[in-house]
Amino acid sequence: xxxxxxxxxxxxxxxxxxxxxxxxxxxxxxxxxxxxxxxxxxxxxxxxxxxxxxxxxxxxxxxxxxxxxxxxxxxxxxxxxxxxxxxxxxxxxxxxxxxxxxxxxxxxxxxxxxxxxxxxxxxxxxxxxxxxxxxxxxxxxxxxxxxxxxxxxxxxxxxxxxxxxxxxxxxxxxxxxxxxxxxxxxxxxxxxxxxxxxxxxxxxxxxxxxxxxxxxxxxxxxxxxxxxxxxxxxxxxxxxxxxxxxxxxxxxxxxxxxxxxxxxxxxxxxxxxxxxxxxxxxxxxxxxxxxxxxxxxxxxxxxxxxxxxxxxxxxxxxxxxxxxxxxxxxxxxxxxxxxxxxxxxxxxxxxxxxxxxxxxxxxxxxxxxxxxxxxxxxxxxxxxxxxxxxxxxxxxxxxxxxxxxxxxxxxxxxxxxxxxxxxxxxxxxxxxxxxxxxxxxxxxxxxxxxxxxxxxxxxxxxxxxxxxxxxxxxxxxxxxxxxxxxxxxxxxxxxxxxxxxxxxxxxxxxxxxxxxxxxxxxxxxxxxxxxxxxxxxxxxxxxxxxxxxxxxxxxxxxxxxxxxxxxxxxxxxxxxxxxxxxxxxxxxxxxxxxxxxxxxxxxxxxxxxxxxxxxxxxxxxxxxxxxxxxxxxxxxxxxxxxxxxxxxxxxxxxxxxxxxxxxxxxxxxxxxxxxxxxxxxxxxxxxxxxxxxxxxxxxxxxxxxxxxxxxxxxxxxxxxxxxxxxxxxxxxxxxxxxx
Numbered sequence: 190x191x192x193x194x195x196x197x198x199x200x201x202x203x204x205x206x207x208x209x210x211x212x213x214x215x216x217x218x219x220x221x222x223x224x225x226x227x228x229x230x231x232x233x234x235x236x237x238x239x240x241x242x243x244x245x246x247x248x249x250x251x252x253x254x255x256x257x258x259x260x261x262x263x264x265x266x267x268x269x270x271x272x273x274x275x276x277x278x279x280x281x282x283x284x285x286x287x288x289x290x291x292x293x294x295x296x297x298x299x300x301x302x303x304x305x306x307x308x309x310x311x312x313x314x315x316x317x318x319x320x321x322x323x324x325x326x327x328x329x330x331x332x333x334x335x336x337x338x339x340x341x342x343x344x345x346x347x348x349x350x351x352x353x354x355x356x357x358x359x360x361x362x363x364x365x366x367x368x369x370x371x372x373x374x375x376x377x378x379x380x381x382x383x384x385x386x387x388x389x390x391x392x393x394x395x396x397x398x399x400x401x402x403x404x405x406x407x408x409x410x411x412x413x414x415x416x417x418x419x420x421x422x423x424x425x426x427x428x429x430x431x432x433x434x435x436x437x438x439x440x441x442x443x444x445x446x447x448x449x450x451x452x453x454x455x456x457x458x459x460x461x462x463x464x465x466x467x468x469x470x471x472x473x474x475x476x477x478x479x480x481x482x483x484x485x486x487x488x489x490x491x492x493x494x495x496x497x498x499x500x501x502x503x504x505x506x507x508x509x510x511x512x513x514x515x516x517x518x519x520x521x522x523x524x525x526x527x528x529x530x531x532x533x534x535x536x537x538x539x540x541x542x543x544x545x546x547x548x549x550x551x552x553x554x555x556x557x558x559x560x561x562x563x564x565x566x567x568x569x570x571x572x573x574x575x576x577x578x579x580x581x582x583x584x585x586x587x588x589x590x591x592x593x594x595x596x597x598x599x600x601x602x603x604x605x606x607x608x609x610x611x612x613x614x615x616x617x618x619x620x621x622x623x624x625x626x627x628x629x630x631x632x633x634x635x636x637x638x639x640x641x642x643x644x645x646x647x648x649x650x651x652x653x654x655x656x657x658x659x660x661x662x663x664x665x666x667x668x669x670x671x672x673x674x675x676x677x678x679x680x681x682x683x684x685x686x687x688x689x690x691x692x693x694x695x696x697x698x699x700x701x702x703x704x705x706x707x708x709x710x711x712x713x714x715x716x717x718x719x720x721x722x723x724x725x726x727x728x729x730x731x732x733x734x735x736x737x738x739x740x741x742x743x744x745x746x747x748x749x750x751x752x753x754x755x756x757x758x759x760x761x762x763x764x765x766x767x768x769x770x771x772x773x774x775x776x777x778x779x780x781x782x783x784x785x786x787x788x789x790x791x792x793x794x795x796x797x798x799x800x801x802x803x804x805x806x807x808x809x810x811x812x813x814x815x816x817x818x819x820x821x822x823x824x825x826x827x828x829x830x831x832x833x834x835x836x837x838x839x840x841x842x843x844x845x846x847x848x849x850x851x852x853x854x855x856x857x858x859x860x861x862x863x864x865x866x867x868x869x870x871x872x873x874x875x876x877x878x879x880x881x882x883x884x885x886x887x888x889x890x891x892x893x894x895x896x897x898x899x900x901x902x903x904x905x906x907x908x909x910x911x912x913x914x915x916x917x918x919x920x921x922x923x924x925x926x927x928x
Contacts, residue, residue, distance in 0.1 A: 240884055243280035245873040255828045263873045267866040269858060278889050285886040292913045294924030299909035305710050306905055311634050311648040313611040314622045318372035331359030331900035355379060359900040367412035370477060376412040376419060384861050389421060391448060404452045413473040418447040420458060420471035438814050439465040443482055466816050474524045475616055481521045489515035490820035496547050509547045523571030525593050532569050539734035540566035558595040565734045567703060572614035572621055573639040583663060583675055584705050584732045599642050605630055608705040622647060627706040628679040629659040658682060659716060666759040669751040676725035676756055677706060679716060686764030691720045691919055692771050694757055698727030698749035699778040700821055701738040711908040718923045721765050725756040743823035744833050750785045757793050772796035772915045777863055784839025791849045796915050800855045801863050804871040806838035812864045843874050848881025851918035857890040883918060
């Protein structure tokens with residue numbers, strides 16, 4: 190079973206509020222900028238105190254939360270389809286893009302980014318039978334193309350699917366591929382405009398022709414093959430007049446689809462009519478013996494497993510439950526005969542692998558295969574008769590190989606300190622593939638021989654970036670309560686610690702997500718211009734296991750903001766930067782981080798980039814799958830949790846008459862994970878409250894979503910605007926340093 194990161198952990202990490210943008214497969218620079226540093230006086234900062242922001246109508250709407258009356262004057266902005274909201278969006282974009290258009294070097298930065306982006310980059314290949322399947326982007330294609338070639342064949346393969354032809358504007362993405370165990374069929378999912386809604390299609394790999402099968406209203410789902418069909422998850426189709434991008438998603442179900450039949454004939458396999466919230470996600474062991482359904486309750490942070498032995502006629506229609514509550518993670522990693530291999534943090538905050546006989550499911554019968562260690566076990570792959578374990582040591586990858594009984598065999602030698610991902614394959618596989626990357630190490634694909642423990646380069650990007658020009662250090666700074674927090678700092682060698690370096694401080698801090706080193710072409714422009722990239726591993730993340738995660742969950746969420754603020758102060762004290770040269774950034778849960786930080790300490794930085802953020806902490810659970818974040822944040826339905834949320838909710842902590850940093854909020858009209866209403870209401874309130882000289886803008890992408898599948902063009906445009914906005918408001922002009 191392919192489980193480099195088990196299905197539930199992987200799915201929920203992405204759907205949390207959106208996992209951080211690691212950008213492992215982003216392109217790299219083709220021509221570095223000149224060695225000259227950015228000069229402070231190149232372009233004086235443009236403080237614009239009287240931008241003509243659109244007038245947002247205020248309504249007299251109040252909600253009562255446990256006796257506390259809370260005003261919500263921009264409640265109408267929660268309806269993205271109303272004519273008034275659309276007019277407001279258009280007017281805000283007019284102001285934002287008008288402001289950005291005046292920046293003299295914006296076009297040149299976009300050109301430079303386009304030049305940097307234009308090189309071949311590859312995804313991690315997957316072996317299926319006699320063939321190898323992999324994704325490749327030629328450079329500026331909006332979406333990567335899926336190729337196929339015979340194993341052992343040199344050169345490029347043939348195009349199997351080209352997502353750039355799925356839609357005229359390149360915004361429909363290939364979001365997943367799932368191969369049948371006999372290698373005959375491939376199910377694949379597509380999503381349009383960045384939406385979390387997916388459509389499942391099926392391709393006959395023998396004829397390479399699509400079948401008529403098409404399944405809609407799929408969300409939070411894998412595809413688990415058994416013979417001539419597969420299990421998948423979805424919701425009932427939205428009712429007439431219901432907003433499919435904002436409506437609350439309830440009653441997740443598992444179905445079985447048989448190839449060649451209409452979706453209306455699909456068999457309902459699992460549902461819980463008494464539990465409207467929570468996910469039910471199906472997985473099947475590679476030998477097609479065990480069907481496993483992941484069960485969450487929408488209130489707790491873990492899950493249970495419902496297991497059925499498909500080869501046992503006596504068990505037909507019956508489920509065996511593993512896990513006594515919803516407090517711990519428990520994931521299927523594979524099986525050895527009749528025993529399941531499970532990856533779990535139950536009584537092991539840094540995770541372990543256990544062997545469980547479904548006929549004796551009680552915890553007392555579980556046997557350790559890979560016991561918990563001092564390092565966090567990030568993922569496990571059962572492949573080629575071995576277990577490939579990915580550990581994290583201070584947020585960097587360690588790869589260890591064991592036999593299926595847990596006997597250590599050897600370490601996998603990695604090229605540097607960084608992040609390794611992949612290693613998926615089948616039980617008969619002799620080779621697997623993985624990607625390796627770091628902050629200045631362009632993503633390289635390696636072929637790994639399981640027998641000889643040797644890695645060879647499969648595809649290396651041809652880029653004009655010399656990692657030797659840069660240095661990444663890891664420091665441990667002290668947070669407000671004395672906790673030591675790690676942070677990666679990357680910059681050119683020889684940087685002067687004079688407090689004048691433009692610095693981009695990016696973090697996430699939530700949902701057990703580990704923020705590990707990854708290459709980003711967009712960030713290379715910043716680094717090549719003498720900028721500092723700082724990425725702290727805040728509490729709330731998964732870098733050190735569940736204890737680190739819980740230290741940043743409700744009621745401890747303030748620890749995350751304190752860690753972030755302490756990171757900024759460390760960078761100032763150590764001479765890397767100053768408040769005038771500091772920008773803070775984060776997306777989704779990281780957008781909440783930036784929003785909370787700038788409202789609690791508005792003088793911390795010059796520039797703030799809250800992207801697709803969760804800004805209304807009192808109502809987030811009312812939309813789409815927002816209820817899934819309740820274990821992380823708490824909800825306003827609970828009195829004590831409301832009191833905690835109200836203290837840091839970005840929307841509710843904007844204070845009139847305050848001077849806020851130059852802020853560019855980013856969101857998209859098709860975001861159905863963190864609905865754009867969060868950013869809309871925050872922007873309207875911020876523009877009214879601000880009494881300082883810096884601009885408060887909102888940049889709204891059209892026909893785009895939370896970030897997954899965003900086209901190359903949209904990425905380049907957005908990053909050009911981000912860097913232009915940062916430089917302009919710091920009084921810096923990189924144009925003179927660009928070739």
